[in-house]
Amino acid sequence: MKYATKSFSNRLFATALVVVTLCGAISARAGDFVVIMNKDNASAADKATVAKIYSGTMKLWPDGTAVAAVDLPEDSPIRASFSTDVVGKSVLSLKGVWALLVFSGKASPPKQLASDDDVKKFVSSNKGGVGYVKSASVDDTVKVAFK
Numbered sequence: 001m002k003y004a005t006k007s008f009s010n011r012l013f014a015t016a017l018v019v020v021t022l023c024g025a026i027s028a029r030a031g032d033f034v035v036i037m038n039k040d041n042a043s044a045a046d047k048a049t050v051a052k053i054y055s056g057t058m059k060l061w062p063d064g065t066a067v068a069a070v071d072l073p074e075d076s077p078i079r080a081s082f083s084t085d086v087v088g089k090s091v092l093s094l095k096g097v098w099a100l101l102v103f104s105g106k107a108s109p110p111k112q113l114a115s116d117d118d119v120k121k122f123v124s125s126n127k128g129g130v131g132y133v134k135s136a137s138v139d140d141t142v143k144v145a146f147k
Contacts, residue, residue, distance in 0.1 A: 069110035
């Protein structure tokens, strides 16, 4: 009986440790990125709007300007956080959504850029530009839609 209790307490401790670690990882992720837009775009972009853009269901801003969305590389931790936190899907799930949209001819996926600097340059030079970068990367060349 002593062995069973010790084994159970070890498993309980290990489970608690995993839960605490995961909670810490989730809270550390929150706020790691911001959604950015072109400074000349007068449209508002909240989480729901950006989720529609990155799900392929919104192609124009309210003023009629074409949305020009960009992504970071598939293996980027910032992209993973953005996909999960804003769109509510994993990077892999979103890739599947876009594959269907492309195959049906309904939409083209966001252009993939290599770095935060590339995203900022693209967004700042395209009125319909929208993207996401690490919070620390934001500067005055773009405006923050939301954090």
